[in-house]
Amino acid sequence: MPLARAWSVALQGLRGHMVEVEADIGQGTPGVHLVGLPDASLNEAKDRVRSAVRNSGREWPNKHLTIGLSPAALRKVGSGYDLALACAVLAAAGAVPSTRLAGTVLIGELALDGRLRQVAGVLPALIAARGHGFTRAIVADAALAEAALVSGLDVFGAARLRDVLAWLAADESDEQGPLIRPGPRAVSADKPDVADLADVLGQPEARWALEVAAAGGHHLLLTGPPGTGKTMLARRLPGLLPPLSDQRALEVTAIHSIAGALSEDAPLIAAPPFVAPHYSTSVAALIGGGLGYARPGAVSIAHGGVLFLDEACEFGAHRLDALRTALEEGEVRIARRDKIVTYPARFQLVLATNPCPCAPARDRDCTCAPDARRRYLARLSGPLMDRVDLRVRMRPITVMSRAEVGTPEDTATVRERVLGARERAAQRWSAYGWRTNAEAPGPVLRRDFDLPTTTTEVLDKGLKRGLLTARGADRCLRVAWTLSDLADQEKPEPDQVAAALEFRHRRAAA
Template sequence: MGFARTCSVALVGVEGVVVEVQADLEPGVAAFTLVGLPDKSLVESRDRVRAAVVNSGAEWPQKKLTVGLSPASVPKSGSGFDLAVACAVLGAAERIDPAAIADLVLIGELGLDGRARPVRGVLPSVLAAAEAGYRHVVVPEQTAGEASLVPGVSVLGVRSLRQLIAVLCEEPVPQEEPEDEGRPDAMLAGLLVPGAGVGTGLAGDRRAGAGHTPDLAEVVGQHTARTALEVAAAGAHHLLLQGPPGAGKTMLAERLPGLLPPLTRRESLEVTAVHSVAGILPPGEPLVRSAPYCAPHHSATMQSLVGGGQGLPRPGAVSLAHRGVLFLDEAPEFSAKVLDALRQPLESGHVVVARSAGVVRLPSRFLMVLAANPCPCGQHTLLGTGCECPAAVIRRYQARLSGPLLDRVDLRVGVEPVSRLDLLGREGREGRGEPSAAVATRVQEARSRAAARLDGTPWTVNSEVPGHELRVRWRAAPGALGAAERDMERGLLTARGLDRVLRVAWTVADLRGRDRPAAEDVDLALQLRTGISRGVPATVGGWP
């Protein structure tokens, strides 16, 4: 008889639960039983582990074998338990010292030939192990860099079960050829980009061409839209761009991530954990350092946008865009139910998805950009272009963006076609638009002012501050809200709308270096929300 135990990690959403893997050998007919609420892919590990052990030169025990995964009440899925199950079995058979694996956390899949293969969710798994007090982790070599992001944890990357057995038994470590980068599963991470499966375009790298980073200097004209983009980046305000096809809505949205500040270490770990669970981390880049950009196709389903799937839910596009930008191009073409599902994450910064296998809480604090045409043909606002859409059709098309959803969008800007003079004149030829780097500098300074003001509070950017605090604790200058109060009396602003105007006004004040919003700051915030001119110039290339 023999008994051994080791540890692995079960993922529930992006949170990890340390699982004790126990192996027990008893005399009897040779059989392999796996218990502890495993799913089908985990049950299949019995055949993978048996073949991997035999092909690694070890003897498979011809006894009654029971492997238990504790706690048994936690659902367990995936192939990441293979390494732990194999070592527990070898420990029970006394091929390796059971004491050598008792405090190890092993995460990885095994091929039939015994090679260790990477799995999703290594970073959140190692974070969970570290929080539980474990200090030694074994993962496949390809994911060792990702696991090493967690401080205070010793990481061993192995290429095969044969190598791991040699390390644990203090034997000479055999040489193994590295995995072929051209094999299909090694290329998978390069094919899957944030939002994959929901029809992304430039998600992830945000490149219009190889080696090219979109720059705001390439945008000609569109002064009001550029100002709205800068305000959105500085205060993390949601943005609606409305205009005819070809006016530059997508071009503007693709340049918004370049205006956002680099992710902090904590934010980078949050984003990397989500992308690791989704299996979309680029090879050789274990840490996501810049704001992600996710652009799902308008045919996206509810599950692909907010999260879901078989068994325990997986992250959707709103979680893949966490701490970054979620761009919904052709927003009215999305399903109304899909769009309305965004209300909760827009307010709370997370999504709670309930399925029969459990309830998962996924992070989803993103900056949303909506792009919409004014009518089905897109020419409704253009004079002399012959829009023939009936008025009823136009109303139905615009009503696809519901009032409750639009009320949560702080900035609503019209994007008009660029004139021939702007596009082909001297400004267009010389590309005199202000570059992203200059705008990003102002955005960073504005965010620093907001962070200093909000220090010691639960909020980090202006868009998160409750309206009550803005009306009581951080008040605008005397008389600054005159225009906003009149708009409320006329029914142009709701109570939530007034709070959002105040948030935008604070962002404008931060960009202008003021201690609190003045009347012109509130007027510009109203202009950017309602689209009604207040006589305030929306300048680009510096604040007056």
Template sequence: MALGRTLAVGLVGLSGHVVEVEAHLAASLPAFTLVGLPDAALAESRDRVRAAVSSSGLAWPNRRVTVNLSPASLPKSGTGFDLGVAVAILAGAEIIDPVRTAGVVHLGELGLDGRLRPVRGILPAVAAAVAAGLPRVVVPAGNAEEAALVPGAEVRGAACLAEVAGWYGADVAIPDEVPVVLVEPVAERPQEQSLDLADVVGQVEARGCLEVAAAGGHHLLMVGPPGTGKTMLAARLPGLLPDLSEQEAVEVTAVHSVAGAFDPGGGLLRRPPFEDPHHTATPASVVGGGSGMPRPGSASRAHRGVLFLDEAPEFSTAVLQTLRQPLEHGELVLHRANGTARYPARFQLVLAANPCPCGRAVGKGLDCSCRVEQRRRYFGKLSGPLLDRVDLQVELGPARADAVAGESSATVAARVRAARDAQAARLAGTPWRTNAEVPGGWLRERLGADRSLMSGLDRAVDRGTLSLRGVDRVLRVAWTLADLAGRDAPNPSDVGHALALRTRGQGA
């Protein structure tokens, strides 16, 4: 009887769990059993590992092999355990040194020819290993650059199983293998520098709302006929946002790594992401899903950035309603039969819509051919509970021929940065980073005993035009307006302005 051990990491959402891989070799009829709640892809590793070991010129032990992935109660998924399983078996057969493999984390998929193939989610997996006090990690050469982004990790990249076995003392010829790269296409990062706010002509109110949204992290709804600049404005919002902090960059990069949409060549993602799914997108593509353990969708890939829904009323009701959870809590909890995955989703939601299905309902709507019930059904897709979570709503009209370009993105971004700095100083020592995240009770306490600031909001609640949630959101916008103006606290004008920004058509 012989026993070999090594380590791997299992991902559940973005949470990494260190898994001990144990291989027990008994003198009995040859067999290969894998236990520890593996999914279908992991259960198939038996055939991949056996073929990879033989193809690498290593002797397969002619014994009964039982591999256990501990803790056995944790569901395991994916092909990233292949290398750990192979190393544990070789250690149990004493083909490699079992002492040296015990404290090393091995991650990677094996090809039938013994080559190591990259896998998704390497960054959060390596980060979990380092956090558990296990800095020594072996990964496929195609993942080495990404794994090296984790501070404190001692990463070794290998092109094939024979190379790994050679490190641990196996007598094997190491071929000159070309590292395998990810076969999944990785989207190119947008060139934000080319999207300047000065390109938008006119639309002073909308530009002001965009600045307030960027300064406080608020959600925004823009309503206007086609061609008024709604999409242009939304695409330029990331350019107004400050760079991500180190912690935020790791969070965002980890999500994109699990989604398979990260190119490690440029290092950690330092700029806020921008996601704009098409209106035909399914709920699974927006909030996450898939067979087995769900993968992150557009909402999670937009974490710490912008999620833009163009032609928002054209999205299915199921998609729009599933956004209510991340808007309120900043994360998505996806329940599946194989387990529950949590993905961060603290994004800024930007909605764009036409005033009616035909889009020509401007002013008195004399050119509009839509019936009343069509307009009602069109905007009925944007339910009250969803719109109640949108802080800023603005109507855009056609730009005038003599309208001039406004300030550049750099100029507006400087004011946004100053407002964010004021928020950071005020919110130091709290779990919140922007005004949009702060509970209303905390903000009301800092208004003092003077109830005059709240009188207009109290009247709006009594009239039924504003919910109690809406009061909190108006206060958040008022604090953002004060930060942009350089004031320590909002005044009555800020509260009135924030209340006007809350409802379309009342001015900004």
């Protein structure tokens, strides 16, 4: 009985599993039987692949055809197996040689006319294939730039199924045949075209908090009336951050690949992403999930960058509290019936909210009852706020003339100080593998970087009076180290610890 096999990849989060696609032609009633836990879109591949083969000038075997996807216990999702299915079937039918299928990963969806379409998740799939010893991959030509990001793998692109079949039938000496090799790697600019911090008038406290947040990787809450610049400041935070490291850039790009959010022109994401979901977004869209395959949510798409929640109190407590684990652990775990999918989610959270539902320009014009104000701000729960290091109350703008407020510092000036502080922090934490003060755990700060009692006296008083939790004290220490780095000091002084505590105790309703 003719039997042939090809290879593709199944993704569970960022983790890829090699899938062996076996095609067996035997005796019996003509038909196609697809086994190995395929989902609905993969089950439809039988008709899709048959039409693509016929429209590519090849004959579909009119026999009893069994196609197996191994490992059989692993659920297969999506249409990325189409190319492997077509090649395995034609190799089993003797229409093309099967020699080149060994050691080659095939990823792509087939159109009915034989065109090869791009699918999501090519980058993490090829990283997994390389880790399993595969040396060659064929993808849709639209995904070639993304696939070329994986070093150590011979990558080819194809526009149509007939190109792949011609390559399989070509002589071994013709390594490329009609396939396409990737061109020079295209990389997005280190700093995208972001708005300048000089556009923000006034708000010195908020500008300073934004600089501290950028320097230490801290989370930030901006509270104030509408029109005071909360959104303007948040959108300028990515311009203060350094470019992503090579390893982090590849990780961020892999997440965006799974989400289907990569650019064909410059697929590698080298700058910190900025994600701002609407307050009507669902928990699954925010954290990750969905029916069938668990896709990354906004917290993972913002990995390595900024997650901005405008009108934070409108999100609702159940959505906001879903962020707590991600903020603490830097990852999300999405449970499914037969597996747990893990996505990284180490981002900087920026919350912006009005002080009350009516949101007047001035506090004295507020028409809300005290209970209404408390209920509104109570949507930002205590456990969530315990994880937010910097809290700033923004004031109404009273002067619009630059002659009155002076010329604000631009992004380049502030970014220079931020990069200097980040470099000092990176040197301090290099032995631990961390790059920012926000990543340093409290036990390490207290054990290996213990500060004198005279320096932390204000924190001790806060703990004794119940004004501060142990987590809050640790986060104050992290902010103090950031303030020390910005001041180019060896370690924090008492006034910097006090400033860190003051950042934490500024009440939204103040």
